[in-house]
Amino acid sequence: xxxxxxxxxxxxxxxxxxxxxxxxxxxxxxxxxxxxxxxxxxxxxxxxxxxxxxxxxxxxxxxxxxxxxxxxxxxxxxxxxxxxxxxxxxxxxxxxxxxxxxxxxxxxxxxxxxxxxxxxxxxxxxxxxxxxxxxxxxxxxxxxxxxxxxxxxxxxxxxxxxxxxxxxxxxxxxxxxxx
Amino acid sequence: xxxxxxxxxxxxxxxxxxxxxxxxxxxxxxxxxxxxxxxxxxxxxxxxxxxxxxxxxxxxxxxxxxxxxxxxxxxxxxxxxxxxxxxxxxxxxxxxxxxxxxxxxxxxxxxxxxxxxxxxxxxxxxxxxxxxxxxxxxxxxxxxxxxxxxxxxxxxxxxxxxxxxxxxxxxxxxxxxxxxxxxxxxxxxxxxxxxxxxxxxxxxxxxxxxxxxxxxxxxxxxxxxxxxxxxxxxxxxxxxxxxxxxxxxxxxxxxxxxxxxxxxxxxxxxxxxxxxxxxxx
Numbered sequence: 001x002x003x004x005x006x007x008x009x010x011x012x013x014x015x016x017x018x019x020x021x022x023x024x025x026x027x028x029x030x031x032x033x034x035x036x037x038x039x040x041x042x043x044x045x046x047x048x049x050x051x052x053x054x055x056x057x058x059x060x061x062x063x064x065x066x067x068x069x070x071x072x073x074x075x076x077x078x079x080x081x082x083x084x085x086x087x088x089x090x091x092x093x094x095x096x097x098x099x100x101x102x103x104x105x106x107x108x109x110x111x112x113x114x115x116x117x118x119x120x121x122x123x124x125x126x127x128x129x130x131x132x133x134x135x136x137x138x139x140x141x142x143x144x145x146x147x148x149x150x151x152x153x154x155x156x157x158x159x160x161x162x163x164x165x166x167x168x169x170x171x172x173x174x175x176x177x178x179x
Numbered sequence: 180x181x182x183x184x185x186x187x188x189x190x191x192x193x194x195x196x197x198x199x200x201x202x203x204x205x206x207x208x209x210x211x212x213x214x215x216x217x218x219x220x221x222x223x224x225x226x227x228x229x230x231x232x233x234x235x236x237x238x239x240x241x242x243x244x245x246x247x248x249x250x251x252x253x254x255x256x257x258x259x260x261x262x263x264x265x266x267x268x269x270x271x272x273x274x275x276x277x278x279x280x281x282x283x284x285x286x287x288x289x290x291x292x293x294x295x296x297x298x299x300x301x302x303x304x305x306x307x308x309x310x311x312x313x314x315x316x317x318x319x320x321x322x323x324x325x326x327x328x329x330x331x332x333x334x335x336x337x338x339x340x341x342x343x344x345x346x347x348x349x350x351x352x353x354x355x356x357x358x359x360x361x362x363x364x365x366x367x368x369x370x371x372x373x374x375x376x377x378x379x380x381x382x383x384x385x386x387x388x389x390x391x392x393x394x395x396x397x398x399x400x401x402x403x404x405x406x407x408x409x410x411x412x413x414x415x416x417x418x419x420x421x422x423x424x425x426x427x428x429x430x431x432x433x434x435x436x437x438x439x440x441x442x443x444x445x446x447x448x449x450x451x452x453x454x455x456x457x458x459x460x
Binding site for chain 1: 188189191192193195217218219220222223224225226227228229230232233236237240283284285329330332333334335343367368369371372373374376377378379380381384385388414446447448449
């Protein structure tokens with residue numbers, strides 16, 4: 001395993017406290033989603049310390065983590081594990097090592113805000129389906145929930161834009177320029 | 180008391196009954212809600228995961244509008260609440276970030292706005308007294324557990340909400356209705372709401388565990404204070420043991436005898452609470 005110093009530097013720039021981790025496992029023991037992770041949170045910490053860039057950025061952990069903050073709240077060394085996860089997710093996206101669908105939700109969600117300033121839930125679901133290639137492939141449960149929600153007046157049918165959409169466009173185009 | 184109201188995107192749609200019941204109960208105890216004009220989405224965890232500046236700028240615009248109206252802000256959605264609190268903290272700590280955001284948004288920010296979750300508002304001594312006084316219909320015999328989820332209590336250094344492992348603020352408030360609030364161990368466990376749209380296979384075990392906890396405690400239903408928790412628990416739990424999932428404002432309203440208004444809340448539930456009939460009958 002190659003020790004990637006540039007990777008370590010990039011991480012410690014934003015989350016300098018990662019070296020405080022002494023593998024007490026509090027993060028992993030309280031994490032509700034370890035059953036679906038290939039690397040547990042304490043292992044992510046260790047591999048980051050070791051500079052194992054590829055191993056970390058390809059971990060399913062990044063896209064299974066729900067950012068519930070239980071780990072960071074309980075960490076005895078106050079390591080900002082969720083900030084670390086956000087950073088690793090961004091790095092994985094930049095390097096194109098993402099194999100999961102996590103970023104699709106973020107993209108669709110933010111696109112809605114850019115366009116209208118608010119998220120219209122029904123459009124969000126339809127856009128997500130379209131982007132993940134399954135517009136006409138709702139499973140049985142999804143159909144059931146969707147119809148039940150519609151019948152009970154829980155679905156606002158038409159999206160509405162805020163007046164300040166020009167500000168949203170300015171904000172998002174500024175971000176694109178910086179990247 | 181007058182306060183700026185930030186409903187957030189869910190309360191316009193899937194959590195309409197949270198919006199309606201919050202407005203009804205607030206007006207009953209003399210809290211005047213003034214919806215922040217032209218509010219925008221807080222960005223939720225998506226902005227947070229994609230860009231740190233965006234994660235602050237989106238909620239900051241809402242704080243700026245409220246500030247110009249000299250109003251504090253209340254946000255019923257736990258995710259919105261966290262994002263507004265975090266934006267406040269980041270803008271106070273990082274002057275250059277604040278200046279950059281002020282320039283992009285074309286608005287000034289002084290940092291005078293306070294952000295409250297409705298639970299905190301109803302628990303303030305003077306308002307709590309009014310809540311107690313407004314209870315006409317004791318929900319005696321109703322066994323219930325309170326579920327707080329993640330973003331009200333975590334990260335505690337941002338939300339400053341209550342004990343992050345064993346919050347009691349909702350338990351005490353719901354206790355005023357005469358309902359029997361039970362002890363249980365899943366108050367702050369994650370329901371996986373963020374994965375509800377794309378990864379149901381991740382969400383199911385989390386919801387099952389929380390529901391098992393509620394069944395073991397002997398609860399007739401679960402009280403929530405977040406639209407994502409509520410819809411996630413309501414839609415993903417398993418028949419035939421399915422129980423109603425309430426918003427805390429609905430139970431307060433029920434106890435206050437807001438029966439006419441309440442009809443518009445209950446009809447929006449996927450699992451219709453039978454307790455409504457029992458309590459009213």
